Amino acid sequence: MRVISGTARRLQLKTIDGLDTRPTTDRIKETLFNMIHNEIADCRFLDLYSGSGGIGIEALSRGAEEAVFVEKNPRAVQCIKENLAFTKLQDKARVMTDEVVTAIRKLDGEKPFDIIFLDPPYHMLEEKRVLEALHTTTLVDAHTLIIVEASLDTGFDYVGSMGFEIKKEKNYKTNKHVFIILKEEA
Template sequence: MRVIAGSAKRLQLKTLDGLDTRPTTDRIKETLFNMISPYLYDCRFLDLFAGSGGIGIEALSRGAGEAVFVEQNPKAMACIKENLKKTKLEERAVTMATDVMTALRRMEGSGTFDYIFMDPPYNKLLEKQVLEYLAESKLIDEDSVIIVEASKSTDFSYVESFGFSVLKKKEYKTNLHLFLALEGSERVC
């Protein structure tokens, strides 16, 4: 896994051995960032279920002003910190070694995020729990975009009932990215 573009372009990132994390492939990451890179400069980016930190690091490399990495696995968090140091992006990064719901509650009152990316373990409904929380949270506003990486079989039929609208859905071979914003938002990805 590598950084695709920006200040840390071509640097290889460390990943965890085994199946504890599923790093987003370079091809899928490149597709994702081709869609959002025009809006990244100086944005506030939240990487939930961050794994080795590849998504948040890519955002920082491409000009995000700040990225917050939330990961409860201590080995994965050590990997994130090592990758941030290697890419020289640690000054604009905040790491939170805790579960996602605790992190979200702790961040309340700290301002809104422009982008929230989450790649939770598949088929455990964790994305639904996070979206339900965010629907009532001050961490997002009408300019925020939430991006969920999930398996193709994930049911998102509930998102409208939480007050979200689907901006875009991008399907890949086995998974997808769903782009969400608060209902009524005129935000593009």
């Protein structure tokens, strides 16, 4: 896994061994960042279920002002910290060793994030739990873009009842990115 573009371009990132994380492939990461490239500069980025930190580090490398990484696995947290030091992006990063909903509660009260990315374990309804937690916080406003990486068969028909709407969806061979925003007030 490598950083695709920006100040840390071409640098190889570490990942942890085993099946505890599922790093987003370089091809999917490149497609994702091509879709959101206009929103990255100077943005405040929240990377939930960070794994090795590849998505948040890519955002920082491409000009994000700040990234907050949330990961509960201590081995993965160490990997994130090493990758941040290696890419020299640690000054723009904050790493939280917490369960995601706990971290959201801790962050509540801070200013909104511009982009929130989450890549939870598949088929466990974690994305629904996270969206439920986010929708009542200060972390999301009318300008926040929430991106969920999920399996192709994951449904999001419930988001409307939480005050969100699906802006777009990008399907790949085995997974998808769902782009979610707050519903506009009528």
